[in-house]
Amino acid sequence: MADTPTHTDTRVPTVIADGVHVIYKVHGAGARRGGATAALSRIFCRRTAPGMSEVHAVKGVSFTAYEGEAIGLIGSNGSGKSTLLRAIAGLQPVARGRIFSHGQPSLLGVNAALMNDLTGERNVILGGLAMGMTRQQIHERYDGIVDFSGINDKGDFISLPMRTYSSGMGARLRFSIAAAKDHDVLMIDEALATGDAAFQRRSQARIAELRERAGTVFLVSHSLHTVRETCDRAIWLDSGVLRMDGPAPEVCAAYEDSGRAAA
Numbered sequence: 005m006a007d008t009p010t011h012t013d014t015r016v017p018t019v020i021a022d023g024v025h026v027i028y029k030v031h032g033a034g035a036r037r038g039g040a041t042a043a044l045s046r047i048f049c050r051r052t053a054p055g056m057s058e059v060h061a062v063k064g065v066s067f068t069a070y071e072g073e074a075i076g077l078i079g080s081n082g083s084g085k086s087t088l089l090r091a092i093a094g095l096q097p098v099a100r101g102r103i104f105s106h107g108q109p110s111l112l113g114v115n116a117a118l119m120n121d122l123t124g125e126r127n128v129i130l131g132g133l134a135m136g137m138t139r140q141q142i143h144e145r146y147d148g149i150v151d152f153s154g155i156n157d158k159g160d161f162i163s164l165p166m167r168t169y170s171s172g173m174g175a176r177l178r179f180s181i182a183a184a185k186d187h188d189v190l191m192i193d194e195a196l197a198t199g200d201a202a203f204q205r206r207s208q209a210r211i212a213e214l215r216e217r218a219g220t221v222f223l224v225s226h227s228l229h230t231v232r233e234t235c236d237r238a239i240w241l242d243s244g245v246l247r248m249d250g251p252a253p254e255v256c257a258a259y260e261d262s263g264r265a266a267a
């Protein structure tokens with residue numbers, strides 16, 4: 005008798021990672037390059053050049069993310085969280101495996117490319133344009149972005165160059181610019197940890213809104229509290245390997261029990 009499917013998964017996938025490996029090649033200082041024969045032999049034997057080392061940052065990670073999910077990426081320093089996000093965003097080539105994504109995933113890193121010498125105001129316009137918003141849309145959402153960031157709560161900071169901001173203020177402005185647009189896949193790297201309690205509440209509400217509009221949110225955070233509050237699912241990376249993937253409370257608890265989580 006033919007198998008009859010008893011359960012149909014109606015969820016829509018937004019990101020599929022299939023056995024993803026990311027390897028950084030690091031050129032050591034003072035490396036000798038050797039002759040052409042040595043270089044050819046390295047290419048054919050797939051050996052790395054002398055003075056060059058490799059960091060295998062992500063090792064065979066597979067998962068499927070669905071519409072409406074908020075997924076926390078947790079793991080100790082150097083476990084590959086940011087690298088995985090960069091690979092999903094297409095900013096980091098994968099050595100092996102494949103990544104499929106719905107639309108263009110937007111990565112909101114703490115180091116997102118805003119210009120430190122420009123005022124917050126100019127950066128709102130720059131960041132908005134970089135995300136594909138029109139000038140008209142930016143103009144309409146400008147006040148909302150500034151209010152959301154809370155940058156002007158203690159004076160007219162939005163008219164000052166971003167280099168005068170604290171790192172928390174910069175991160176808040178970056179998040180506010182990114183959050184002004186609806187994303188199919190929004191990836192946030194540690195940005196929320198820098199805000200105060202009121203900002204974190206606003207951010208969590210905005211993430212919930214994005215999820216309701218069928219977006220998928222990835223959140224890298226060392227704060228298990230933030231992951232539990234914001235995410236329904238968590239992925240734990242350990243030395244580049246996917247150690248656990250499941251409901252956020254269970255994965256966070258297992259990570260804590262392992263003794264690897266920061267106190």
Ligand SMILES: Nc1ncnc2c1ncn2[C@@H]1O[C@H](COP(=O)(O)OP(=O)(O)OP(=O)(O)O)[C@@H](O)[C@H]1O
Nearest residue numbers: 028030059061079080081082083084085086087088
């Ligand atoms: N540009 C790079 N060149 C070489 N190695 C890198 C580079 N960026 C990261 N790595 C290495 O890749 C590994 C994973 O780093 P990654 O930044 O992805 O980890 P992480 O989990 O995000 O860490 P953290 O929690 O400290 O931000 C680490 O061993 C790191 O040293």
